[in-house]
Amino acid sequence: MADQSPRRITDVDTLRALAHPLRLRILDAVGLHGPLTATEVAERVGESPANCSWHLRQLAKYGFVSEAGGGTGRQRPWRLVTDGHRWGDGEESPALARAGDAAFLTLLDLEYRKLRDWMTVRRQQPPAWRDAAFLHQFISWYTPEELHELQEELRGVLGRHLDRLGDPATRPPGSRPVRLMAWSAPEVDGPTDADADGNGDR
Template sequence: MTEQSHSIELTDPRALRAYAHPTRMTLVGLLRKSGPFTATKAAELTGESVASCSYHLRILAKYGLVEQAPGGKGREKPWRATARFTEWPDRSEDAAVAQAADALSAAVTEHYFQRVLKALENRHALPEEWREAEQFGDTLLHLTPEELTGLGQRIDELLRPYEEREAEPALRPEGARPVGILRIAFVDRESDSDAGEA
């Protein structure tokens, strides 16, 4: 068993396709936040059957995303995530890798927005200070590739001081809650007057 690393990079098309399954993404996310836990606990958290969770955990283990954790009794073995983050190529000369990576990116985007929709559905139950603090909106900027890269780096720098709190609960100030921050920046072809030139 290894300690959880910062990130795992998937480059095998089979691994990319395996991780693109919504239940598997959910299981890895739950293990990162609340693990280790058994397939039985996974079933309680996801609403899937124990057999289904066990199967998906074994597939994830095959590609190094999860592993069995110490402890447990009999067949009730706990699982844990092997890394805090999953990375995959933005582009590849290998067509199979490129297709699988694009499919995973699409699946992750859909997963993100399902989480956002669920948050919006339950927003009424939040205290007023949290409803006012939450952010929903968009901005259209005209940037060069270098400027967009630099903007991403600056956002990383802004978030970095808060990242330690994930692994170290003692660093969380009173009243802190888990907050999902999505970063999606894309060329907006609908607003792009130069789209015909690309």
């Protein structure tokens, strides 16, 4: 099993490097089909090899991909760095907060598109995959401490097969890439349990 301790990003330039739609598509291609050369990435994302090569070097500079060994120039293969990443917790400078928000929104745009892609074709998929896929929605009451605990539990569950991205030998027969995403969004204009802190109406 891969190490489940993600890298915490606190650098503005690193987050800005991630907040780029093409770079996320490149990361997707390398993660799902890699190692890939810039030329192979270009074929998958519909961009020029020169452009993909430049973006791969930028992604490598900030620790999102690394050279897989062999080849030179645009023919050297790249692999995804699968240690996971996190940002946006704790105190942030305004610049870091803006960069983090931009990265989140770019990532969400990609994931929404991939979810819509699945919803469009799911009726044509094999029944086993159609039935195994899921979308759950819940609303409940949590304290910040409970929500943080849930976050850590979900990270452990969703990331337990992260090693399969980088090592094809660990992938069981019949498996295929599956996108997993979870979020919590506290209501900003809903009711609060004011009685819990002694400020409720008497």
